[in-house]
Structures are given as structure tokens and as C-alpha cells.
Amino acid sequence: MTPQFIRQLIIHTLCNVTxxxxxxxxxxxxxxxxxxxxEQVFSRLESTLDIQTGMMTSSERSISIEALASVLHTKLSGDIST
Known part of the structure; x- marks a missing residue:
């Protein structure tokens, strides 16, 4: 999955929720x-990508789309190579 696709998925999910x-x-x-x-955004992203980010319970409530795309891409790449 490319970083660009993940970025678009994040934007799509944010639009649907907000x-x-x-x-x-x-x-x-x-x-x-x-x-x-x-919680809705991260529930949907985790479900779609079949990963756990640990961010649903985070006390932080703001995200950078670019940073999140990078984190998710790294997580997906790591999960695939193990």
C-alpha cells in the first residue's frame, strides 16, 4: 500500500466522520x-487496514494527516515484512 493511498484513505475517513x-x-x-x-476515525482506519494503532485510547485529539500517513505506512510495511 503506497503512502499516497494511505493519505487518501485518511482524508476520506476524516471527511466521512466530520x-x-x-x-x-x-x-x-x-x-x-x-x-x-x-474514536470513529481510528476505529475505521484500523478496521480497513487490519491493524492496531493504539491511538483510539490516546489522550491526544489532533493529528497531522502527513504524519499519520507516514506512521500507518511504516506500521503496514513492518507488519508485512514480519
């Missing part, structure tokens, strides 16, 4: 979510 447009989300350095939206 109702924001992709353009509005991409313009943000960090996306701030309430607890419900945070």
Missing part, C-alpha cells in the same frame, strides 16, 4: 477532533 471537505482538511496543519470523532 463532514468536512477534503480541501478544508488538507489546508489544516493539524486536524482537531472531538473524542467521538477521534
Amino acid at each position: 463532514g468536512e471537505s477534503p480541501k478544508d482538511l488538507i489546508a489544516l496543519d493539524r486536524v482537531v477532533l472531538n473524542t467521538r470523532d477521534w
Whole structure:
């Protein structure tokens, strides 16, 4: 799975959960979510990618799309090679 695909999946998931447009989300350095939206986003991403990020229970409620895409890509690459 390419980093670009993961990035698009993150944006798509954020749009579906928050109702924001992709353009509005991409313009943000960090996306701030309430607890419900945070849990929904990570539940969907973990389910779609069949991984556990450990982020659903994180007290942090803001993410950088680029940083998250990098973390998820690394996690997926690591899971595949083991």
C-alpha cells in the first residue's frame, strides 16, 4: 500500500466522520477532533487496514494527516515484512 493511498484513505475517513471537505482538511496543519470523532476515525482506519494503532485510547485529539500517513505506512510495511 503506497503512502499516497494511505493519505487518501485518511482524508476520506476524516471527511466521512466530520463532514468536512477534503480541501478544508488538507489546508489544516493539524486536524482537531472531538473524542467521538477521534474514536470513529481510528476505529475505521484500523478496521480497513487490519491493524492496531493504539491511538483510539490516546489522550491526544489532533493529528497531522502527513504524519499519520507516514506512521500507518511504516506500521503496514513492518507488519508485512514480519
